Amino acid sequence: MRLTTSLRAREWPTLFGYALFVAVLSAGYYYNLTFVQLGLIDLGTRLVGLSRYQVSLGMGALALVAFATALAAGTALDRYGWSRDLRAKLRILGGS
Secondary structure (H helix, E strand, C coil): CHHHHHHHHCCHHHHHHHHHHHHHHHHHHHHHHHHHHHHHHHHHHHHHCCCHHHHHHHHHHHHHHHHHHHHHHHHHHHHCCHHHCHHHHHHHHHCC
């Protein structure tokens, strides 16, 4: 397994990349669970005055944009070899 090999070889940049990846996934899951799934429908219906259908349509559109962005970033990482460059991943993550 690559993680155990990196631990034994003390490859700190690789291990930092793993830790950062897990941290970003955890933060994304927490954000998605608390804000989007639990609060966005209430926000849209109660405060903005949209119907549940309109809010669901907007959430579906956001999901499609997220899907397209993930495909584009993954393709670029693979095609240009950026998947091996931590700085490139951080730039993509930061949107710059």
